Amino acid sequence: xxxxxxxxxxxxxxxxxxxxxxxxxxxxxxxxxxxxxxxxxxxxxxxxxxxxxxxxxxxxxxxxxxxxxxxxxxxxxxxxxxxxxxxxxxxxxxxxxxxxxxxxxxxxxxxxxxxxxxxxxxxxxxxxxxxxxxxxxxxxxxxxxxxxxxxxxxxxxxxxxxxxxxxxxxxxxxxxxxxxxxxxxxxxxxxxxxxxx
Amino acid sequence: xxxxxxxxxxxxxxxxxxxxxxxxxxxxxxxxxxxxxxxxxxxxxxxxxxxxxxxxxxxxxxxxxxxxxxxxxxxxxxxxxxxxxxxxxxxxxxxxxxxxxxxxxxxxxxxxxxxxxxxxxxxxxxxxxxxxxxxxxxxxxxxxxxxxxxxxxxxxxxxxxxxxxxxxxxxxxxxxxxxxxxxxxxxxxxxxxxxxxxxxxxxxxxxxxxxxxxxxxxxxxxxxxxxxxxxxxxxxxxxxxxxxxxxxxxxxxxxxxxxxxxxxxxxxxxxxxxxxxxxxxxxxxxxxxxxxxxxxxxxxxxxxxxxxxxxxxxxxxxxxxxxxxxxxxxxxxxxxxxxxxxxxxxxxxxxxxxxxxxxxxxxxxxxxxxxxxxxxxxxxxxx
Numbered sequence: 065x066x067x068x069x070x071x072x073x074x075x076x077x078x079x080x081x082x083x084x085x086x087x088x089x090x091x092x093x094x095x096x097x098x099x100x101x102x103x104x105x106x107x108x109x110x111x112x113x114x115x116x117x118x119x120x121x122x123x124x125x126x127x128x129x130x131x132x133x134x135x136x137x138x139x140x141x142x143x144x145x146x147x148x149x150x151x152x153x154x155x156x157x158x159x160x161x162x163x164x165x166x167x168x169x170x171x172x173x174x175x176x177x178x179x180x181x182x183x184x185x186x187x188x189x190x191x192x193x194x195x196x197x198x199x200x201x202x203x204x205x206x207x208x209x210x211x212x213x214x215x216x217x218x219x220x221x222x223x224x225x226x227x228x229x230x231x232x233x234x235x236x237x238x239x240x241x242x243x244x245x246x247x248x249x250x251x252x253x254x255x256x257x258x259x260x261x
Numbered sequence: 262x263x264x265x266x267x268x269x270x271x272x273x274x275x276x277x278x279x280x281x282x283x284x285x286x287x288x289x290x291x292x293x294x295x296x297x298x299x300x301x302x303x304x305x306x307x308x309x310x311x312x313x314x315x316x317x318x319x320x321x322x323x324x325x326x327x328x329x330x331x332x333x334x335x336x337x338x339x340x341x342x343x344x345x346x347x348x349x350x351x352x353x354x355x356x357x358x359x360x361x362x363x364x365x366x367x368x369x370x371x372x373x374x375x376x377x378x379x380x381x382x383x384x385x386x387x388x389x390x391x392x393x394x395x396x397x398x399x400x401x402x403x404x405x406x407x408x409x410x411x412x413x414x415x416x417x418x419x420x421x422x423x424x425x426x427x428x429x430x431x432x433x434x435x436x437x438x439x440x441x442x443x444x445x446x447x448x449x450x451x452x453x454x455x456x457x458x459x460x461x462x463x464x465x466x467x468x469x470x471x472x473x474x475x476x477x478x479x480x481x482x483x484x485x486x487x488x489x490x491x492x493x494x495x496x497x498x499x500x501x502x503x504x505x506x507x508x509x510x511x512x513x514x515x516x517x518x519x520x521x522x523x524x525x526x527x528x529x530x531x532x533x534x535x536x537x538x539x540x541x542x543x544x545x546x547x548x549x550x551x552x553x554x555x556x557x558x559x560x561x562x563x564x565x566x567x568x569x570x571x572x573x574x575x576x577x578x579x580x581x582x583x584x585x586x587x588x589x590x591x592x593x594x595x596x597x598x599x600x601x602x603x604x605x606x607x608x609x610x611x612x613x614x615x616x617x618x619x620x621x622x623x624x625x626x627x628x629x630x631x632x633x634x635x636x637x638x639x640x641x642x643x644x
Contacts (some may be wrong), residue, residue: 114529246478253474
């Protein structure tokens with residue numbers, strides 16, 4: 065009787081082990097799959113501005129505009145998602161500045177920093193504002209942190225950047241014809257941020 | 262030397278082992294439970310975004326605390342919604358209170374980017390309490406599925422063996438009960454470890470920024486309203502009547518039929534620019550109203566570069582024009598509008614010559630200044 069009982073206990077134990085295996089594996093997959101991997105690698109993003117601002121308007125009148133191009137390159141080893149956002153300071157001119165950002169590339173040798181000579185916009189109409197355009201609105205409405213940032217190129221189809229990937233961004237700013245903008249100023253930082261996916 | 266009476270039998274040794282295993286297992290579970298209730302969580306660190314403070318493979322234990330209890334410089338664990346809600350452990354760089362929520366700005370020590378997230382003031386967040394270097398590697402290995410299953414299988418076999426060994430004793434049922442208790446406690450211990458063990462994920466970031474873009478609007482914009490002027494001279498010339506002048510006609514005609522070409526001439530007295538030094542000419546439109554609906558062919562306005570008079574101009578004496586900045590527009594049943602801004606800025610005191618761009622089109626007539634209505638206009642906009 066005891067032998068039969070012992071064998072039953074052992075069998076029940078093994079059955080429980082095997083039956084629990086599937087459930088346990090599912091649990092690990094859905095809640096802690098990342099726990100099985102230790103990440104090693106880098107996330108590195110750079111631009112070609114050498115610390116020089118790309119846009120400027122001084123004593124600007126309505127219709128005044130400036131445009132410049134910047135090259136952003138990814139050399140990290142981990143695949144990353146890139147978002148574009150910015151921070152603004154000043155006395156409120158950002159509400160009267162129209163900003164248009166177009167993604168593309170240079171045909172042939174890239175020109176010196178901030179020149180848009182040989183710039184070609186991406187063919188895709190990302191945001192319904194024309195080929196390559198990823199933002200078209202006021203500077204005030206431009207996202208100011210990563211969480212709200214402009215997914216590159218679109219929230220619906222975010223692009224994963226891999227090492228060696230490079231894109232050129234053309235930024236154009238135009239002062240609106242609005243007397244409320246008189247005497248106002250703004251200072252802007254444009255930020256591209258990469259986070260490993 | 263101890264007497265044989267004090268040497269424990271196999272049954273006694275098994276009983277002591279069973280009790281010891283059960284005590285240790287229950288002790289482990291109680292400790293784990295108490296730590297859990299107290300808000301402590303073990304986490305395996307998966308990346309070096311906080312190196313060297315916390316490194317890859319470390320085991321950290323966080324303590325759940327009120328948001329108000331943490332300070333800038335503390336290392337906290339939070340679910341980052343920009344990373345699909347994964348648990349991330351980074352250092353607090355800024356703290357702001359917004360209503361009933363507390364906003365945190367955090368950053369990995371090796372990262373360039375920051376995270377901005379918030380927590381309800383009465384919620385709890387995990388603050389780094391203990392770090393055990395490299396223990397995360399061992400904990401991860403021990404909680405792998407094959408290891409867990411192997412330990413559970415081993416426990417089952419040991420229980421079976423213990424039950425078999427207890428068969429000969431008089432207190433078989435008590436021995437079996439002790440073995441099962443030890444087995445259940447051991448199994449619970451083995452299973453509890455991977456359940457209790459969490460992970461904090463890799464969260465690297467890098468930033469490329471262009472700073473210092475400055476924009477300054479003028480202190481005063483141009484407030485001058487647009488100005489509309491009518492011609493001070495207009496007529497047309499006719500190739501089929503090369504010496505006649507039509508300066509008093511109420512309509513000027515345009516045609517490109519070979520041998521019967523007609524061209525309109527129109528001139529305006531340009532207004533004095535606004536005195537406001539902030540004003541400059543931004544747009545000039547030449548507008549003609551067709552007398553009869555007529556669509557299709559393209560018209561062009563050329564800047565006249567020599568003097569002419571309304572009452573003397575003929576086909577043979579028609580003025581010269583510039584082929585630079587020629588404004589074109591399709592003929593229309595409604596207003597024909599040419600953007601002649603560049604021509605005016607280049608000097609259009611002699612007015613414009615209007616004709617078809619291509620040959621073969623019949624007569625189209627436009628009112629002149631002698632006509633009571635729909636006269637040509639020049640609209641100047643300043644900005």
